[in-house]
Amino acid sequence: MKMTEPATPHDAGVVVVDHPLVQHKLTLMRERQTATSAFRQLARELSMLLGYEAMRDLPLEPVEIDTPLERMEARRLAGKKLCLVSILRAGNGILDGLLDLVPSARIGHVGLYRDPETLEPVEYYLKLPDDVGNRICLVVDPMLATGHSAVAAIDRLKQAGCNRMVFVCLLASPEGVACLRRAHPDVRIVTCAIDRGLDEHGYIRPGLGDAGDRLFGTK
Ligand SMILES: O=P(O)(O)OC[C@H]1O[C@H](OP(=O)(O)OP(=O)(O)O)[C@H](O)[C@@H]1O
Ligand SMILES: O=c1cc[nH]c(=O)[nH]1
Numbered sequence: 001m002k003m004t005e006p007a008t009p010h011d012a013g014v015v016v017v018d019h020p021l022v023q024h025k026l027t028l029m030r031e032r033q034t035a036t037s038a039f040r041q042l043a044r045e046l047s048m049l050l051g052y053e054a055m056r057d058l059p060l061e062p063v064e065i066d067t068p069l070e071r072m073e074a075r076r077l078a079g080k081k082l083c084l085v086s087i088l089r090a091g092n093g094i095l096d097g098l099l100d101l102v103p104s105a106r107i108g109h110v111g112l113y114r115d116p117e118t119l120e121p122v123e124y125y126l127k128l129p130d131d132v133g134n135r136i137c138l139v140v141d142p143m144l145a146t147g148h149s150a151v152a153a154i155d156r157l158k159q160a161g162c163n164r165m166v167f168v169c170l171l172a173s174p175e176g177v178a179c180l181r182r183a184h185p186d187v188r189i190v191t192c193a194i195d196r197g198l199d200e201h202g203y204i205r206p207g208l209g210d211a212g213d214r215l216f217g218t219k
């Protein structure tokens, strides 16, 4: 596990999971010839590995249990069940892997698409658990490009009362990291890599292309 170069001085809120398995799977996802089925499966596997890191700080509480041999004080997750918030539609590609880890998590959806001209997010759907403000949220989207979509989704969650969030993405740009850290310095970012930068269309370079289109086979 490695902290990246700080997005702002002393910024410890960005975690790049540089485990060899993660980097290998990310390389397979990046490759142009990777088929839709493999791309989906890799997204699911990487989500589990990122989720493991994103959940590192979850609070635990003591619980008395009986093993086959004796009674002991063990530990279990404390508080309400997690909420996973998918930024539609590509966020759904990393929801399944996280659900493999925490099958009882609640799920919220924020529907956003990025206007190709302005690169500003346009909201078309919002559905969150009523009590989302009492839950720790993992906000998920494969790509953090300009950062506008992530900032808009987290704005929405804060309006709904949520104040404990982690943002999980497969790939980030330095611009996106800076934008999200500036707008929401309380939200930790967990990602597989931070690439070189954005091109004139707001795509991450070298990147992996359009995550939504590759997950759902729409282009
Ligand atoms: O950081 P940003 O510059 O906002 O870009 C990132 C957003 O762009 C992509 O979604 P897109 O708008 O393509 O929608 P989709 O998920 O429906 O493909 C991606 O999944 C993010 O949500
Ligand atoms: O590189 C990018 C940027 C935004 N959305 C994507 O899917 N890919």
Ligand SMILES: [Mg+2]
Pocket (backbone or CB within 6 Å): 090, 210, 211, 212, 213
């Ligand atoms: Mg897309």
